[in-house]
Amino acid sequence: MMSTQSASDLLKRDVVTPVTAIIFLAIGVTGVMLFFHFGEAWVKEGHEWLGLVFVAAAAWHLFRHWRGFSGYFRRGLPRAVLALSLVVSAGVIALTAHGDDDNGGFSPRALITAMENAPLTKTAVIMGLEPSALEALLQEKGWTGAGPNASALSLGAAAGVNPMAILAAVHGAAQGGPAQEGAAQGSPAQ
Numbered sequence: 181m182m183s184t185q186s187a188s189d190l191l192k193r194d195v196v197t198p199v200t201a202i203i204f205l206a207i208g209v210t211g212v213m214l215f216f217h218f219g220e221a222w223v224k225e226g227h228e229w230l231g232l233v234f235v236a237a238a239a240w241h242l243f244r245h246w247r248g249f250s251g252y253f254r255r256g257l258p259r260a261v262l263a264l265s266l267v268v269s270a271g272v273i274a275l276t277a278h279g280d281d282d283n284g285g286f287s288p289r290a291l292i293t294a295m296e297n298a299p300l301t302k303t304a305v306i307m308g309l310e311p312s313a314l315e316a317l318l319q320e321k322g323w324t325g326a327g328p329n330a331s332a333l334s335l336g337a338a339a340g341v342n343p344m345a346i347l348a349a350v351h352g353a354a355q356g357g358p359a360q361e362g363a364a365q366g367s368p369a370q
Contacts, residue, residue, distance in 0.1 A: 200237045203230050296343045299329040300350065309354035317353050 210227035213219050242249060252258035276289070295303055304314040318324060323339040323346065332350075336343035 196237070196240075200234070200241070203234045203237065206230050207234055292344075295347060296333045297331050299331055300335065300346070301329065303332065303347065304350050304354065307351050307354040309350055313353060314350065317349060321349065 207227060207230050210223040210230070213223050214227060252262060300314060300318075301311055304311065309317075318335075321339075323335055323341060330338070332343040332346040335341070336346055339346075
């Protein structure tokens with residue numbers, strides 16, 4: 181008969197570890213999908229719930245192995261790596277967080293959303309592209325049908341093109357380079 185201790189070790193090694201590894205893999209895959217806005221509606225909620233389960237598993241693991249983990253705080257290099265990881269994580273969160281408009285917060289996502297929703301004529305001028313050059317670019321690409329005050333979002337929906345590809349093409353044309361051929365043609369509208 182198996183002792184209680186070995187059954188507990190067996191459960192941890194043969195059940196908890198593989199489950200945690202699979203959850204890590206699922207969070208990684210769905211995180212990449214969310215980053216590239218691929219299938220967001222299908223994976224967002226699952227990603228969030230699995231993230232909570234993963235946090236619980238990580239907390240359990242940290243509690244279980246606290247003595248070994250606390251050894252990292254006594255050595256210089258691991259302490260520096262932990263501190264750097266904390267600073268980088270805080271910086272990424274600060275730069276990508278949704279700002280509170282009432283308090284003047286900054287949000288790159290809000291900025292991009294505003295650019296996608298603004299009339300392309302205004303966006304092009306801000307990027308340094310004359311309205312006549314914008315019109316020529318849109319004709320050249322075959323991106324028509326959304327009206328003269330179309331946004332990248334509405335034009336993308338009408339033309340079947342990712343709005344970011346349209347903005348990239350406008351930016352490329354404004355910089356005097358190619359109008360981002362690969363980006364402009366490769367991504368379908370979301």
